[in-house]
Amino acid sequence: MAKPYVIALANQKGGVGKTTSCVNIASCAAAMGLRVLLVDSDPQGNTTSGVGVSKKSIKKTVYDVLIDGIDPSECVVKTEFERLWVVPSTINLAGAEFELFDIPHRERRMKEFISKCCDYDLIMIDCPPSLSMLTINALTASDGVIIPMQCEYYALEGLTQLMMTIRKVKELYNPDLSLLGILITMYNSRLNLSMAVLNEIKKYYKDKLFTTTIPRSVKLSEAPGFGEPINYHDKYSKASDSYVKLTKEIIERIGIVVV
Secondary structure, three states, X not given: OOOOEEEEEOOOOOOOOHHHHHHHHHHHHXXXXXXXEEEEOOOOOHHHHHOOOOHHHOOOOHHHHHHXXXXXXXXXXXXOOOOEEEEOOOHHHXXXXXXXXXXXXXXXXXXXXXXXXXXXXXXXXXXXOOOOHHXXXXXXXXXXXXXXXXXXXXXXXXXXXXXXXXXXXXXXXXXXXXXXXXXXXXXXXXXXXHHHHXXXXXXXXXXXXXXXXXEOOHHHHHHHHHOOOHHHHOOOOHHHHHHHHHHHHHHHHXXXXXX
C-alpha cells in the first residue's frame, strides 16, 4: 500500500472553522472511498467529539502518542462512519507541551507515529489554535498544510505569522512540507468586508486559494452537537455540498486516485 498523504489544518487564531473543516473534509473523503485517519492534536478534543467518540470511553490518546510513543493499534478508534478512524484527544494533551521539553527530537514524535500508520490513504491532523510544539509536531509530520481563515483583517495578520512558521518548519524539520491551500470559511459574499479581504489575499496567494469557499451555516454549527459530520447530519445542505466540492479539489491537488 502506498504511503498515506498527510494534511495538517493549522491556524493560530481560534474560531476560524479549523476543526469543522478537518472533520468534514475527512468525512467527505471517506464517503468517496478513501480510508481516512483523523488525528486530534487539539487539547479541546473537538475533533474527537465531532465524529461521535465519547471522551469517557477513551483509553489512549494523542498524549500517549507524543509522550510514550505508543503504536496505532493502541489508540486508533473506529468511528461509526464508514472508512473513518480517529486518534482521540482529551484535555490531558495540554500538559504535553511541557513534558515534551526534555524528550529528544521532540518535534518529530508525531512523525514517528504517522510512519507506522500504513493502512490509510489520507491522514488529517487537527492542530490547536496556537503556534505551539503540538503544531510544530503536526507540521513536521505532514506533506501539506491547509490554512482555514475568515475574511477579516486580523486574519491577514495571522496568516503572515503562520506562513513564517511554515517556512521555518520547512527549513529546520520538514523540507517536503508544502502549503496545500488557503481555505476561506464562514464566507458571506454580500459583505463588502469579505470581498475586500478576499481580494487582498488574492494579491499574494491567488494560486494557493481554494476555489471552493465554505458558507456560514446553522446546520454546520449544530452538527458537532450530534457528533456527526455535515455530510451525515444534513447531506443535502449547502454546507455539505461545499465540503464535497472542496474535498474533490483537495484530492485533485494531492493526486490521490479514488477508486
